[in-house]
Amino acid sequence: MSYKAPVDDMSFLLKNVFDVQQQFDGISQYQDFDYDLYNAVLEEGAKFAENILYPLNRDGDEEGCQHEGHDVTTPKGFKEAYQQFCEGGWQGINGDPEYGGQGLPKALHVLVEEMLYASNTSFTLYPSLTAGACSALAAHGSDVLKQTYLENMQSGVWSGSMCLTEPHSGSDLGILKSKAEPNEDGSYKISGTKIFITGGEHDMADNIIHLVLARLPDAPKGPRGISLFLVPKFMVNDDGSLGERNPVFCGSIEHKMGIKASSTCVLNFDEATGYLIGEPHRGLACMFTMMNKERLSIALQGVGLADVSYQIARQYAEERIQGRSSREGKQGASILEHADVRRMLLSMRSVTEINRALAVYLGMNIDLDEHATDIETKQKAARRVALLTPIAKAFFTDSGFENCNHGIQVLGGHGYVREWGLEQFARDARIAQIYEGTNGIQAQDLVVRKVCADKGAAITELFDDISETIKQSSDSDFKHVGVSLEKHLSVVKELVSVLLQQNEEQGAAMQGGAVEFLNAVAYVIGGWLWLKQLLASNALTELEQKRKLAASEFYYDHLMPRIEGYAQSIKNGYHLTFALDDELV
Template identity: 50%
Template sequence: MADYRVPREDMQFVLQDVFKVDKDWAQFEELAELDIETAVAIIDEGAKLAETLIAPNARAADEEGVQFNDGVVTTPKGYKENFKQLAQGGWVGVTANPEFGGMGLPKSISAQYEEMLCAADISFSLYSGLTAGAIMTIDQHGDDALKATYLENMISGQWTGSMCLTEPHAGTDLGIIRSKAIPNDDGSFAISGTKIFITGGEHDLAENIVHLVLAKLPDAPAGSKGISLFLVPKFLVNQDGSLGERNGVTCGSIEHKMGIHASATCVLNFDGATGWLVGEPHKGLPAMFTMMNYERLGVGIQGLGAAARSYQNALEYAQDRIQGRGAKATRDMAKEADPLIVHGDVRRMLLTMKAFVEGGRAFSTYVGQQLDIAKYAQDPAQKARAESLVQLLTPVAKAFLTDTGFEATVIGQQVFGGHGFIREWGQEQLVRDARIAQIYEGTNGIQALDLLGRKVAGSRGEMLKPLLDDIQALLAQPQAGLEKEYQQLAEATQIIAQVTKNVLSKVADDENIINSVAVEYLYLVGYVAFAYMWLRMAKVAEPLVTERPYLASKVKTAKFYMSRILPRIHGLVGAIEDGSESLYMHEVGEF
């Protein structure tokens, strides 16, 4: 596998030139002292960790995997030392509240850091990633006592966090969970039940693990409105902050998975474990969504990171590997064969990966920027608009970034030919590791239902308007040399508006239409959103090419995306127009 190199230059271009995030920071009191130079320095420091510490250990860690012995989980060689170094640098608390020792950085910066960490080693990234989400949830919904007891040690990486939702019989349908919380006399609760697929539920990287657990109180209403959220530590914490006795939570087993072998995916058994309510009774699901929404962008970035690593590997291989002869104009007769990169199909594959990776990097930054505005803005209208965009784009970020990320890892494997199927080249690990991102944190089909059903149809199309308005604002500022691309985006925007109108007009008469066309609709939004990202980048890059010649590739890749990838939407439109008819022609017994 090629050495991983963090694309520092492109990350700075996206932050500084495309989205001008420092202008946002200047107007937010909490971020007013942050400037682009500081952001670049932070990215550079994170890059050093990713390139020199984490990435070199990724393949060996995958080969070794996590080990389970009588309730004890041991992570691969190097993980414990690397996690300690990561924590000492403050990287677990990148976005966490400075009041408790966090860096307090905006999501637009942490998105870049998360990408490099995931590109280096997705398995390793999960331990700190889940902890960051737990920190945010406790900070936003926990009482002062919980914050004082847990946040500082979690932010420092001395303790980690996990998210405990899924049960053996209840995955997406959390309303039917069976875990119970019985009140104790001292205000705590006795938590009992079994949770499965718990990432980082048990390991040896930290001295304590803080579990956020969904359970139901005795008087809970039926369904999702009866779910409460509880904090359940692996070890109880004494009054003086030291660790006390082991709590009633144990790891029953770990899963043997297709990928992310170095990530401990646990079955956790809660047997009267002592826990504390986070937030209000029966309001656990909204509180957990604080964590889940950030995690869903984070999972999308996992797909992006895997794609970025796949592209780098495949590009280096295509430049070095000589095989066959290219067209006359590209032949080097001094050599026995030409490098793979001269061949048309290899270029198609490389450019597709490049388009997904750099488009995805811009999109994740765009979503991160909206999260920052929603969090820090004082103007109610500005805040509300950003919140609406976040709600709309979160399922797209999770699903589209992971689907295109997986596609890019498979394409990268294809560039390697037979070597892509061999373990030591590293490409098959990326394929395996990226695959889970399409499944957990809500399968991509569920994300599509959320987008079309709850967000677009639920708002009668109003929630889509801020995105379309942003696109129209770009289209109103033409750039010489990109006339064709502007027209292509304008036509795609008209298509998405018309398709949305058509789907909404059929909802009353076809109860199955949302479920039937949601995935195609999410892809439609995703491809158009990426087109918006690419034209936005190309518009900025075009005037800067003389000053920064490397940006010529940005403009050329934008043209490739518009001409070779964006047209995929036409096939999606045909499927959406079919509605539910072809899916529901069969009776159940006819399958």
């Protein structure tokens, strides 16, 4: 079974659904770009994903990373593929042109990332962390740090890592213990242990640039006392050449359920030389620049694995003959004729295609937030990115894992054994619901910081845009879809009022409904994006129009009704559950 990157659907989203170049009108960085360029990038990305990365995926999972002494070796073929990746300019595709990046839109980059994750998730995590480190350094680093490190990182010659978690400190970063002692030359001595560090040590890049959270001697307690430091694996000489080894070493690698070809390291910092990024005690704010980009990247892991699982399950279902056909003239039936198999395949495709659409929409708003000159456009985009990032991270990865499970079920026993690859996709997908902030934390972030904090203003602004699309559909062949969307939207609007009231009356107990609220919002956004695709579907071939319509009808008939169940559960409230004594839970 093979993976085929969905380039046509990606191009349809960029050009016909969102018309990103029209959205970017007035942004000087993007004025020389056009859809021919975007299509060329997608085509080349597809070739790399399909022909280079996908063939390494299963072998990389079976071989895994090897740790000996302080060194980590990646699986056979990974180092060569990484060199091709860098030579192709893929690492810096969205990077700052001032430091060697290509400066292409994030709206395009998200689609390339989806292909990479679909074809080889373990491999893709290395450049993903590097891209996130570049974004934090570009936004908060001094000119000296950017000039010293950024170009080599954007080219992939040097890679990056994000060092937050400690053995005693997971999501609660306020209790981390790593220390930073000032040196006379303005640098710092960084000491401490970090765990679960993706790409913390490997053999593919000449240097690894760690972004590390640590405390200065005078740091106040809690999250407000954290600073961010750049700590290179090898020191960099004044002429740009690599110098002596910095005392940051890999103590071990984790033996994991999935992503086995991604080196997940325990890193020990023994008075390693580091350099302050941003202001003292403002490290968490700086790191969140990187973390928010990583949350979108991990969301795309969910989309990529969902799509490759669908593709293989669809191919298998068409070829697998079981039972007698109900169709005249056919001897045997493929399981594609079975109702339950069709239910699973349509569920997989209908969610994956709206998640891909939301990724492009979110990427486009990141572009507008970073580059728009009109202040109102910029501010609205920033609000939209803040609102949608936790939704994308949680919903894409939850539904991605569900898709992998559906894929296994379609293949039956063949899905459970290694031969077809589905069991690896499920193992690789599972971690995405945990790292970069668990999906429960994403839901709490949405409810507490993005809805209750502004009394529902940002989400109401989104609902207004959805209502505008419903109005546009009133004179189309899809008026009935708009009517259905309006009904579901009204339910979710009511939930905002319910949550605001529960927040006043019940306090933290209302967070028990956060995951259900996030899912309800995600499904109504999906309905909106299906309507937008249907309104643009005259640009598609007749067959593709029919496929879009079929998937959207399934989504509206069988997935959006989940909103009603979420709504009733949220209205029931969690105050009684929250009030239970611990021994009753």
